[in-house]
Amino acid sequence: MAKLTVVGIGPGDADNMTLRAHRALQASRAIVGYHVYVDLVRPRYPDKEFYTTPMTRESERCRMALELAERGKETALVCSGDSGVYGLAALVYELRGERSAPEIAVVPGLTAACSGAAVLGAPLTHDFAVISLSDRLTPWPAIEARLEAAAAGDLSIVLYNPASHGRPEHLRRACGILLRRLPPERPCGVARSIGRDGESGMVLTLEELADYPADMFCTVFIGNSTTRVIGGRLVTPRGYRHG
Amino acid sequence: MAKLTVVGIGPGDADNMTLRAHRALQASRAIVGYHVYVDLVRPRYPDKEFYTTPMTRESERCRMALELAERGKETALVCSGDSGVYGLAALVYELRGERSAPEIAVVPGLTAACSGAAVLGAPLTHDFAVISLSDRLTPWPAIEARLEAAAAGDLSIVLYNPASHGRPEHLRRACGILLRRLPPERPCGVARSIGRDGESGMVLTLEELADYPADMFCTVFIGNSTTRVIGGRLVTPRGYRHG
Structure with missing residues (x-):
């Protein structure tokens, strides 16, 4: 089974991403997120599969990311700013619950x-x-x-x-x-x-x-x-x- | 007159630095900091001049960085984690006071x-x-x-x-x-x-x-x-x- 990495991409353009966040996106096959944030990273990772959900559909977005990883795709779920501070890392852990798979990693980002x-x-x-x-x-x-x-x-x-x-x-x-x-x-x-x-x-x-x-x-x-x-x-x- | 950039390098190794922080260090001629943090970045930027001060000598460190910039050297002052949160950005502004030079820029980093x-x-x-x-x-x-x-x-x-x-x-x-x-x-x-x-x-x-x-x-x-x-x-x- 593949891993789901929740990646904080920082504010605005990719300049504010860490090298670690950049590598996590490079290592993924699927990138999931709110369409505005996915559009920010899309030009730098043209070979990935992209999945977006509309605003306020946070649970749907996290479930989609978990399912992609369960189906064997290395998956990155992108959040603006930090992946933790008002981000989606907690919801991903909540939805996985006490199951041990898929593996989840959290890559922090610059919060506002x-x-x-x-x-x-x-x-x-x-x-x-x-x-x-x-x-x-x-x-x-x-x-x-x-x-x-x-x-x-x-x-x-x-x-x-x-x-x-x-x-x-x-x-x-x-x-x-x-x-x-x-x-x-x-x-x-x-x-x-x-x-x-x-x-x-x-x-x-x-x-x-x-x-x-x-x-x-x-x-x-x-x-x-x-x-x-x-x-x-x-x-x-x-x-x-x-x- | 050159610019002083206060750079947050994030925690631990350079993987947690943003691309912007990396470029700020590349663009500098002098890198100033507490010796432990300077040693973390030194291997990646071997062509720079390095200046260190011991622990608790924060005012001395900031004055040194301001003086280097005033003498015309593009200077980066490195902080572990963020440059703001318990970092040296405030002290640099305090020491410059109401003078307009040298120019100061703050590049944020991942805080703990x-x-x-x-x-x-x-x-x-x-x-x-x-x-x-x-x-x-x-x-x-x-x-x-x-x-x-x-x-x-x-x-x-x-x-x-x-x-x-x-x-x-x-x-x-x-x-x-x-x-x-x-x-x-x-x-x-x-x-x-x-x-x-x-x-x-x-x-x-x-x-x-x-x-x-x-x-x-x-x-x-x-x-x-x-x-x-x-x-x-x-x-x-x-x-x-x-x-």
Whole structure:
């Protein structure tokens, strides 16, 4: 039986893939994924078989990948960013359950917390929390509780899925919760289209962030109590002394 | 004037570097870093000038890199894992201050949260917090407050620097704080020597973790309320329905 490898391809183009991810795709015969991500890797691996499913069909996509491996094809399931962080690795393990086959391997990739931070400066040099504002699979009160906890712990915060079709108000609501504890002038940032044409970063205050028209291409950063804007960059010091 | 690029080389060997990080090192004339990380990249880039400083000399290392760039040498400052997460990118921005030169670029790399998660299964598929147990630069009470906040918010938790010379008891103390809120049977994991010879993963309970003899090569994962052990792997479901 063949192996299923869940591969994080990082953000945007193939430049942000690791050598290990690249080799995992080369070693596969079938590549499975959401069509947007499959289209990103297709030009570099023209000899592979490609299988795609539409958005929100995650279980179907993972089942297809498991079945291809069970039928003897070395298979790669591609995820944007990391294969773990909000990726499909967990669902693949869930669907395989306690069976020992097919073998599963997970190849990590650059998640938007790291790649977006680099666009803005260095906002995650100290402890931080990663929270998704999507309530498709998580009840909104649980999201609120996590935002409150992260603010209470003075963690820098990265928000994934700050807005998408049907939920444009989530970022404003999240900022409202954070503003109960954090000052309106707290430095924040938005990284957009990371690793793609038009990549951009914007530094703004928490108060301004509440009015920011975020879309599904944005990753949002909220600084901790020590975060500063230095030379236009968003910087959270680690605490090194320097004169 | 030349550019200073802060490059995250990922964990262990060069396989976990991105293509972009590889190209940034190729394009540099000088490579600066802690000697252990410089030795990891040295064999692949034999034509470069190498500059190293001992452990804990972070400010000196960053100043040296800034000066090399100011003197006209394209310079790369290498960090293990990511260049941002507990890396040197922030300190470089701090030391340059409001000066516009030299130009600074940050190239992200795989941080141990993502690479260690992949070793263990998929523990970070939902919201999580990253917390360092090192009190060299952070007062211990601040670390405790962050652990409590993360547990209160039902975030999965990744612990960096769970132990090192002179602070072997930090992991036990951290588990003690978490055990006030979390059940002793909460699934946890330890990833060790990620990306190096002898890489290993161990799944254990929070109660067992308190007695685990962690060292500086370990990254520790604590599950959230939904984290389960499936087929020996540590898995935090995202919440997809599947029958």
